Amino acid sequence: MIAPEHPDVLKLNDSQEVREYIARAKRESAAERGAEDKEKTGIPLGRTVTNPVNGEQIPVLVADYVLMEYGTGAIMAVPAHDERDFEFAGKFGLEIRRVIEGEELPYTGDGQMVNSGRFDGMDNREAFDEIVTWLGSEGKGKPTINYKLRDWLLSRQRYWGCPIPVVHCESCGIVAVPEDQLPVELPDVEDYAPKGKSPLAAAEDWVATECPKCRAAARRETDTMDTFVDSSWYFLRYCDPHNEDAAWDRAVVDGWMPVDQYIGGIEHAILHLMYARFFMKALADLGHIGFQEPFARLFTQGMITRDGDKMSKSKGNTVSPSEYVERYGADATRAYILFIGHPVDDADWSDQGITGVANFLSRLYRAAGDAPAEDAGGEPTPLLRKTHWAIDKVTRDLGERFATHTAIAAVMELVNEIHRNRDDPHARFAITTAASLVFPVAPHLGAEVYDLMTGERVWEVPWPEPNRDLLVADTFELVVQVNGKLRDRIEVPADASKEEQERLARQSPKVEDHLNGRQLAKTVVVPGKLVNFVVR
Numbered sequence: 001m002i003a004p005e006h007p008d009v010l011k012l013n014d015s016q017e018v019r020e021y022i023a024r025a026k027r028e029s030a031a032e033r034g035a036e037d038k039e040k041t042g043i044p045l046g047r048t049v050t051n052p053v054n055g056e057q058i059p060v061l062v063a064d065y066v067l068m069e070y071g072t073g074a075i076m077a078v079p080a081h082d083e084r085d086f087e088f089a090g091k092f093g094l095e096i097r098r099v100i101e102g103e104e105l106p107y108t109g110d111g112q113m114v115n116s117g118r119f120d121g122m123d124n125r126e127a128f129d130e131i132v133t134w135l136g137s138e139g140k141g142k143p144t145i146n147y148k149l150r151d152w153l154l155s156r157q158r159y160w161g162c163p164i165p166v167v168h169c170e171s172c173g174i175v176a177v178p179e180d181q182l183p184v185e186l187p188d189v190e191d192y193a194p195k196g197k198s199p200l201a202a203a204e205d206w207v208a209t210e211c212p213k214c215r216a217a218a219r220r221e222t223d224t225m226d227t228f229v230d231s232s233w234y235f236l237r238y239c240d241p242h243n244e245d246a247a248w249d250r251a252v253v254d255g256w257m258p259v260d261q262y263i264g265g266i267e268h269a270i271l272h273l274m275y276a277r278f279f280m281k282a283l284a285d286l287g288h289i290g291f292q293e294p295f296a297r298l299f300t301q302g303m304i305t306r307d308g309d310k311m312s313k314s315k316g317n318t319v320s321p322s323e324y325v326e327r328y329g330a331d332a333t334r335a336y337i338l339f340i341g342h343p344v345d346d347a348d349w350s351d352q353g354i355t356g357v358a359n360f361l362s363r364l365y366r367a368a369g370d371a372p373a374e375d376a377g378g379e380p381t382p383l384l385r386k387t388h389w390a391i392d393k394v395t396r397d398l399g400e401r402f403a404t405h406t407a408i409a410a411v412m413e414l415v416n417e418i419h420r421n422r423d424d425p426h427a428r429f430a431i432t433t434a435a436s437l438v439f440p441v442a443p444h445l446g447a448e449v450y451d452l453m454t455g456e457r458v459w460e461v462p463w464p465e466p467n468r469d470l471l472v473a474d475t476f477e478l479v480v481q482v483n484g485k486l487r488d489r490i491e492v493p494a495d496a497s498k499e500e501q502e503r504l505a506r507q508s509p510k511v512e513d514h515l516n517g518r519q520l521a522k523t524v525v526v527p528g529k530l531v532n533f534v535v536r
């Protein structure tokens with residue numbers, strides 16, 4: 001099957017009928033010709049080609065639904081397994097040979113290969129690669145990848161957008177505005193509404209200008225650039241925002257870029273992300289920047305479903321955030337969305353779930369109201385250890401994994417601990433820390449509680465750091481005696497064996513003083529409690 005525009009069509013058959021057919025097909029757009037529901041037309045060229053796999057002769061036809069931009073513009077039709085090829089073959093009485101086992105023809109699913117010689121019995125997906133490899137080994141073909149780019153119209157007939165810095169001159173044509181007259185700024189217009197032409201055209205004083213080349217009267221371009229133009233490179237300007245001489249300085253931009261982390265929905269993967277990457281590659285090729293890729297890491301969040309279904313207006317199962325913001329507040333709504341699951345996964349909305357998150361935030365606020373006036377300080381307590389554990393966990397969960405759900409769960413655990421230990425000498429520090437840690441997901445409440453506890457703005461103080469010494473929560477205090485007299489207390493890992501406890505006790509400098517030079521008669525170990533060295 002061959003496209004009407006294919007350069008070889010007339011070499012194969014240059015009859016009047018074929019010439020007329022080509023002329024007719026060329027008058028239609030690719031979209032019209034490729035449409036599923038359009039009736040397929042074509043003409044046999046009276047020639048055959050050899051199937052490179054089995055040597056059989058196959059008739060060649062020119063057909064309008066074969067598009068020149070698809071591959072090489074000449075394809076092998078698969079009438080048994082492609083709906084358009086099936087319809088076309090039926091109309092022209094061509095053989096329809098099943099090659100994949102499955103349901104009634106045309107069958108477009110997967111299955112085992114049949115009528116395919118050496119490839120019979122193979123899974124069709126595996127056969128793709130096998131056939132290509134085999135063709136390669138026979139010297140009959142090789143795999144290639146064809147990229148298809150759609151044209152992209154840059155201009156819009158809108159007021160909002162960057163002016164396109166060119167003027168139209170009757171004798172010189174399109175002339176670029178000289179650099180010393182840049183940027184071309186938007187004029188003030190009374191009426192922004194579209195009227196079948198660009199709203200800028202109404203600003204006659206602005207439109208009328210002179211040609212930079214011949215000084216004759218000329219007109220400014222009145223279309224503006226689509227906002228995608230700006231979003232494809234604005235981050236470069238952010239790196240060098242006060243530069244008066246150029247859009248950016250390459251050295252400055254190379255110092256900041258690439259962006260460490262890009263976060264967006266999957267819809268960005270084929271729009272903004274792709275445009276921005278094209279822009280960067282072009283700018284890199286032109287020597288304006290020193291890198292090819294603008295974004296080092298991509299994070300794509302999942303979709304939120306309700307009762308397992310995609311939300312849609314027609315199903316009537318949409319969640320309107322404003323309803324929940326009104327009832328539970330913006331913090332609870334936001335924190336709940338981040339708590340349902342790992343943001344990378346799809347998650348199911350539940351009204352009960354948001355109540356739980358709202359209660360947790362209220363409990364933190366109440367704890368702040370009941371907080372002791374100041375911390376007594378002193379020895380580490382389980383609550384102090386829990387606080388440092390939470391700092392460490394939230395820092396790692398947010399910073400390394402975007403795991404907002406487990407980070408919130410850690411703050412919940414901390415708030416529970418606070419309520420169980422209201423009189424703890426470190427309670428105030430624990431509440432203040434919980435406010436810092438919840439701030440990224442519940443900013444209003446986090447800032448409010450932090451202010452109540454410290455009088456400071458949480459966003460102006462550094463992120464808390466865990467005390468590493470307090471992170472080994474699973475230790476106990478081992479009493480060390482010599483001849484039944486207390487000589488030391490040491491912190492020992494909870495899982496230390498009997499031998500390990502004895503060894504650590506012996507290492508105590510205080511014990512060594514009392515053991516020095518004396519004969520050890522025996523050692524008594526009460527695991528988890530004490531070690532007693534009996535000496536003579």
Ligand SMILES: [Zn+2]
Nearest residue numbers: 169172211214
């Ligand atoms: Zn001119």
